[in-house]
Amino acid sequence: MMQSAQTDALRSTLRALVGEAHVLTSGDLTAYEQDWRKRERGRALAVVRPGSTDEVAAVVRACAQAGVSLVPQGGNTGMVVGSIPDATGTQVLLSLQRLNRIRAIDPANLTVTVEAGCILQTLQEACEKEGFLFPLSLAAEGSCTLGGNLATNAGGTQVVRYGNTRELCLGLEVVTAQGEVWNGLTGLRKDNTGYDLRHLYIGSEGTLGVITAATLRMVPLPAAQLTAFAAVPSLEAAVQLLGLAHRHLHAGLTGFEVMGDFALGLVRKHFAQQNVPFGGLSPYCVVLENSDHESESHARAQFERLLEAALEQGCVLDAVVAQTQAQARALWHIRESIPLAQAQEGLNIKHDISIAVSRIPAFVAEVDALLAQHFPGVRLVNYGHLGDGNLHYNVQAPEGADAEAFLRDQEGPINALVYAVVDRFHGSISAEHGIGSLKRDKLAHHKSPVAMGAMRAIKRALDPHNLLNPGRVLAKE
Ligand code: FAD
Ligand code: MLT
Ligand code: ZN
Numbered sequence: 001m002m003q004s005a006q007t008d009a010l011r012s013t014l015r016a017l018v019g020e021a022h023v024l025t026s027g028d029l030t031a032y033e034q035d036w037r038k039r040e041r042g043r044a045l046a047v048v049r050p051g052s053t054d055e056v057a058a059v060v061r062a063c064a065q066a067g068v069s070l071v072p073q074g075g076n077t078g079m080v081v082g083s084i085p086d087a088t089g090t091q092v093l094l095s096l097q098r099l100n101r102i103r104a105i106d107p108a109n110l111t112v113t114v115e116a117g118c119i120l121q122t123l124q125e126a127c128e129k130e131g132f133l134f135p136l137s138l139a140a141e142g143s144c145t146l147g148g149n150l151a152t153n154a155g156g157t158q159v160v161r162y163g164n165t166r167e168l169c170l171g172l173e174v175v176t177a178q179g180e181v182w183n184g185l186t187g188l189r190k191d192n193t194g195y196d197l198r199h200l201y202i203g204s205e206g207t208l209g210v211i212t213a214a215t216l217r218m219v220p221l222p223a224a225q226l227t228a229f230a231a232v233p234s235l236e237a238a239v240q241l242l243g244l245a246h247r248h249l250h251a252g253l254t255g256f257e258v259m260g261d262f263a264l265g266l267v268r269k270h271f272a273q274q275n276v277p278f279g280g281l282s283p284y285c286v287v288l289e290n291s292d293h294e295s296e297s298h299a300r301a302q303f304e305r306l307l308e309a310a311l312e313q314g315c316v317l318d319a320v321v322a323q324t325q326a327q328a329r330a331l332w333h334i335r336e337s338i339p340l341a342q343a344q345e346g347l348n349i350k351h352d353i354s355i356a357v358s359r360i361p362a363f364v365a366e367v368d369a370l371l372a373q374h375f376p377g378v379r380l381v382n383y384g385h386l387g388d389g390n391l392h393y394n395v396q397a398p399e400g401a402d403a404e405a406f407l408r409d410q411e412g413p414i415n416a417l418v419y420a421v422v423d424r425f426h427g428s429i430s431a432e433h434g435i436g437s438l439k440r441d442k443l444a445h446h447k448s449p450v451a452m453g454a455m456r457a458i459k460r461a462l463d464p465h466n467l468l469n470p471g472r473v474l475a476k477e
Contacts, residue, residue, distance in 0.1 A: 006066065007045060009066075010045070010046075010062065010063070010066045010068060010092075011023060011025060011045070011046050013062045013066075014046060014048050014059060014062060014092070017050070017055060017058045017059055017062060018048060018049065018050045018051065018055050018058075018059065019051075022048065022049040022050070022051065022098070023046050023047070023048050023049075024046065024047040024048075024049070025045075025046050025047075029044060029047055031076065032044060032047045032073065032076065032084070032093050032095060033084055033085060033093070034084065035076070035078065035081045035083065035084050036076060036077050036078065036079070036140075037079060037081075037343065037347075037350070038343075038347070039081055039347075039438065040081050040084065040087075040437075041084075041087070042084040042085035042086050042087050042091075043085060043086075043087055043088070043089040044071075044085040044089070044091060044092065044093040045068065045085075045089055045090055045091060045092055046092055046093070047092075047093045047095055048092055048093065048094055048095065049095045049097060049098050050094070050096075050098065050099070051098045051099065052099065053099070053173060053175065053181055053212040053213065054181075056094070056096075056099070056175045056210055056212055057175045057179045057180065057181050058179070059092070059094060060094075060175050060176075060177070060178075060179040060210065060467075061178075061179030063092050063467060064177070064178065064179060064465065064467055067465070068090065068091065068092055068467075069090075069091050069092070069466065069467045069468070069469070069470050070091065070092045070093075070094045070210075070467060070468060070469070071083065071084065071085050071091050071092070071093050071094065071206065071469050071472075072094045072096060072147070072151065072206035072210050072211075072468070072469065073093055073094065073095050073096065073148075073206075074095075074096050074097070074116065074117060074144060074145030074146075074147045074148030074149075074151070075097075075119065075140065075143040075144040075145045075148055077140040077143055077144045077148065078148065078152060078433070078434065078436060079350060079352070079433040079434075079436075079438075080430070080433050080434050080435060080436030080437070080438040080439055081436045081437045081438045082152075082205050082206065082434060082435070082436030082437060082438075082469065082472045082473075083148070083206070083436075086471065094210065095117075096115075096116045096117040096145060096147045096210070096211075096212070097117045097145070098117060099115040099116050099117040099118075099147075099212055099213070100115055100117040100118045100119070100122070100145075101114070101115045101118070102114045102115075102118060102122075102123065102126050103115065103213065105126070105127070105130050105132075105218075106187065107130060107131075107132070109187050110132070110217060110218050110219065110220075111170060111187045111215050111216065111217060111218065112126070112127060112132075112134065112215070112216050112218055113185055113187070113213060113214070113215045113216075114146055114213065114214060114216065115146075115147075115212065115213045116145060116146055116147025116150070116210075116211045116212050116213060116214070117145050117146075117147060118145060118146050119141075119142065119143065119144070119145055120136060120138070120140075120141040120142075120144050120145065120146060120149060121141045121142050123146060123216075124136075124137070124141065127218050128221065131220065131221055132218035132219065132220060132221060133218065133219050133220070133221050133222065134168075134216065134218050135158045135161070135162035135168065135219060135254075136149060136154065136156055136158065136162070136165055136168060137156050137157050137158045138154060138155070138156035138157060138336075139336035139337075139339060139340070146214060146216070147211045147212075147214075149165045150165050150169060150172070150201070150202050150211050150214055151201075151202075151203070151204065151205050151206050151211055152165075152203065152205060152432070152433065152434045153165050153166050153202050153203035153432070153434070154432060155385060155388065155390060155431065155432030156385075156432075157255045157257055157332075157335070157336075157385065158254050158255055159385060159387070159388045159390075159432075160253060160254065160255060160256050160385070160387030160388055161251060161253060161254040161255075161291070162219070162254070164432065165202065166199065166202045166203065167217075168216050168217045169198060169202060169214055169215070169216055169217075170186070170187050170188065170189065170215045170216065170217060171184045171185045171186045171187055171188070171198060171214065171215035172184050172185070172197075172198045172201055172202070172211055172213070172214050172215075173185050173211070173212045173213035173214070174197075174201050174209040174210065174211055174212065175209060175210040175212055176209050176462065177208070177209065177462060177463035177464075177465070177467050177468050181212075182197065182209070184197060184198055185213060185214070185215045186215070187215045200458065200462075203434070204473070205434050205435065205436060205469065205472055205473050206468060206469040206472065207459060207463065207468050207469045207470075207472055207473050207474070208458070208459065208462045208463060208468065209462065209463075209468065210468070220293070222291035222292055222293050223292055223293055223294060223295050223296065223299075224290075224291070224292045224294075224295060224296035224298070224299040224300075225254070225289060225290070225291045225292075225299075225325075225328065226289065226290045226292070226296070226299045226300060226303050226321060226322065226328070227255075227287065227288070227289050227290075227321070227322045227327075227328035227331050227332060228287070228288050228289075228290075228303060228307065228319050228320065228321045228322070228331075229277055229278075229285060229286070229287050229319065229320050229322075229331045229334070230285060230286045230287075230288070230307070230310070230316045230317075230318070230319035230320075231277075231278040231281045231282035231284075231285050231316070231317040231318045231319070232282055232284050232285065232286055232315060232316055232317065233282055233283070233314070233315070233317055234283060234284065234361070235258070235283075235284055235360060235361040235364055235365075236361045237284075237314070237315035237316070238258050238284055238286050238315075238386055239357060239358065239360060239361060239386070240310075240313065240315040241286060241288075241310050241315045241316060242256055242357065242386060242387060244306060244309055244310055244313070244315070245288055245306060248302060248305060248306035248309065249290050249302060249303075249306065252290045252291055252292055252299070252302065253288070253289070253290065253387070254289045254290070254291040255287065255288060255289035255387065256286065256287075256288045256289075256385075256386055256387030257286065257287045257288070257335050257383070257384065257385060257386060257387070258284055258285075258286050258382075258383060258384060258386035258391075259284065259285050259286070259287070259334075259335060259338060259383040260283065260284055260380065260381070260382035260383055261280065261282065261283050261284065261285070262379060262380060262381060262382070263338050263341075263342070263381045263382060263383040264276050264279075264285060264334070264338075265279075266338065266341035266342055266344075266345055266381065267334055267337045267338060267341045269341070269345075270337075270340075270341040270344040270345065271337050271340075271341060274330070274333065274334055274337065275330070276334050277320055278317075278318060281317060281318065282317050286386070287331055287332065287334070287335045289328075289332075290302060290303050290306075300321070303321055304321075307319050307321070335383070338381070338383050338392075339392075342381050342394060342396065345396060346396065346397065346403040347397075347403040347404060347406075347407050348381065348394050348395065348396045348397070348403070348407075349394060349395040349396075349407065349410070349411050349414055349415070350392065350394050350433075351391070351392060351393040351394055351395070351415075351418055351429075352390070352392055352429075352430050352431050352432060352433040353390070353391055353393055353418070353422050353427050353428065353429060353430075353431060354388065354389045354390045354391075354427055354428045354431035355389055355391075355422065355425045355426075355427035356389055356425075356426070356427075357386065357387075357388075357389040359425050360386065360389060360391065362425075363421060363422075363425050363427070364382065364391070364393070366421055367393065367417070367418055367421050368380060370417055370421070371395065371414070371417065371418075374413075374417065375395075375410060375413075375414060376398075377398030377399070377401070378395050378396065378397065378398055378410075378414075379395070379396040379397070379398065379399065380393070380394070380395060380396075381394040381395070381396055382394070385431075385432075388431070389431075390431035390432060393418065395414055395418075397410075415442070419442065419445075419446065422446075423446060428446075429442060429443075429446050434473070435472070435473045436472055436473070437471060437472055440471070440472065440473060440474070440475060441475070443473070443474075455473075455474060456474060456477070459473075459474055460477075
C-alpha cells in the first residue's frame with residue numbers, strides 16, 4: 001500500500017508531466033469513476049489526462065517507477081466494468097480523451113490515422129466529408145472513442161458487412177507497460193514480418209498496452225443506403241429472412257438487427273416520442289440495411305424484390321422502407337434506443353452471447369423456457385446483431401421487484417443457466433463487449449486451459465509487473 005507521501009510525490013510528478021489542469025484528484029469525478037451501467041463505482045488516486053503520446057509514455061514510466069497501476073479509459077461506455085479504477089484509491093485513471101486528433105486521411109490508401117481519444121462519431125463525420133465511410137457504428141458512437149473501440153474490438157451494427165473493429169484496423173501506435181512507444185502505423189495491407197502485434201493489443205481491454213493511435217480502413221461512401229423495418233412471425237422467420245437478404249443483396253447487406261417485442265415495448269414506454277412500428281403485431285421485428293454503390297433506384301428495386309420474396313414465403317408479416325435519410329435514421333434510432341430504454345427501466349442482467357446463426361432460434365426457445373420455469377416473472381429483453389449471430393439476451397427483474405436485490409441474488413444462477421446452454425451450443429459468453437471485471441471469473445469456465453495458459457503467458461511477457469488494468473480479463477496472479 002502506498003504511503004500518503006508517496007501518493008503526493010506521484011501526483012506532483014504527474015502534474016509536472018502533463019500540467020496541473022490535467023491531473024484531477026478532487027471534485028466530482030463520477031464520469032471517470034462510475035461505469036456506464038452504474039454497476040460499480042471506483043476511486044482513483046488521480047485522473048490523468050495526457051495530451052500526447054510522449055506524455056502517455058512518461059505517465060506510464062512514472063507509474064511503473066512508483067509501482068502504481070493504471071486503468072486506460074476512453075469514453076467510459078464499456079459494458080463490463082473494465083474502464084474504471086477499483087475501489088482502493090491506489091490506481092491512476094489514464095484518460096485518453098485529450099489525444100483526439102485525426103492525424104491524416106490518405107484517400108489513395110483508403111486509410112485514416114487517428115488518435116485514440118477521438119470520438120467515433122467525429123471520425124465518421126470527418127471521413128464522410130472526404131467522401132468515405134468509416135463503417136464502425138454503434139449506439140454509443142457519440143461518446144465512445146476509437147481507443148476504446150479497438151481495446152474492446154467493438155462490433156456494432158455493420159459487422160455483417162465490414163467486420164469488427166479488428167477488421168478495420170491496419171496499424172497501431174501503442175505505449176507499452178514499460179513506457180516505450182511502438183509505432184506500427186504503417187497502413188500496410190500485407191505485412192508478414194513475424195508476429196502481428198496489432199492483433200494482440202486489439203481486444204486486450206487495456207491489459208497489454210495503451211493504444212494511442214491507429215491507422216484504420218475507410219471505404220468509398222455508398223451511393224444509397226436504404227433501411228427497412230420488418231415484423232417477422234418468429235425468430236426462425238428472422239433467420240430465414242437473413243438468408244434471403246444475403247442472397248438478394250450480397251455485399252449490399254450492411255446491417256441486420258433483431259428486436260424482441262418486449263425490448264421494443266421498453267422504447268415505446270421510455271421514449272414515447274419515437275414512432276415504433278408494428279406494436280404487438282409480432283414477437284420480433286428486424287431492421288435491415290442495404291448499401292448500394294450504383295444508385296438509390298437500384299437499391300430500392302433490390303429491396304422490393306427481397307421483401308416481396310419474404311412476404312411470399314411468410315417470413316415477413318409487414319414491412320416499412322424508409323423513404324428519406326431522416327426516416328432511416330429514425331428507424332435505426334429505435335434499435336439504438338433499446339439499451340438506453342433498458343437502463344431507464346432499471347438495473348439488469350446483460351448477456352452478449354454468440355451462437356451460430358442457424359442455431360439461434362433453438363437456443364432462444366430452450367433458454368426462454370428454462371428461465372420461465374426457474375425464475376418465474378423475469379422479463380426477457382432480447383435483441384441484437386442477428387446477422388452476426390450475436391444476441392443481447394438480457395434479463396430484467398420481474399415487474400415491481402427490487403432490481404438491486406434481484407441482481408444480487410439471481411445474477412449468478414441466471415448467468416449459470418444461460419451460459420451452460422451457450423456452452424452446449426458451442427457459443428461465446430462475450431461476443432463484442434469483452435470480459436472486464438464483470439465476466440473475469442467466468443472466463444476460465446468457458447475457455448480451455450490451453451487458451452487460458454497462453455493468455456496468462458502473454459500478459460506476463462508484455463506486462464510482467466501487472467501495471468496495466470490488473471484484474472481485468474485475467475485474475476491477478
Ligand atoms: P471505455 O469504456 O473507456 O473502455 C473500454 C475498455 O477499453 C476498458 O477496458 C479500457 O481500459 C480499455 N481502453 C479504453 N481506451 C483504451 C486505450 N486507448 N488503450 C488501451 N485500452 C483502452 N459495444 C459493441 O461492441 N457493440 C455495440 O453495438 C455497442 N453498443 C453500445 C451502446 C451503448 C448505448 C453503450 C453505452 C455501449 C455500447 N457498446 C457496444 C459497448 C462499448 O464497448 C463501446 O461503446 C466502446 O467500444 C467502448 O469505447 P470507450 O471509448 O467508451 O471505452
Ligand atoms: C447494443 O447492441 O445495443 C449494445 O451492444 C449495447 C447493449 O448491449 O446494451
Ligand atoms: Zn451490441
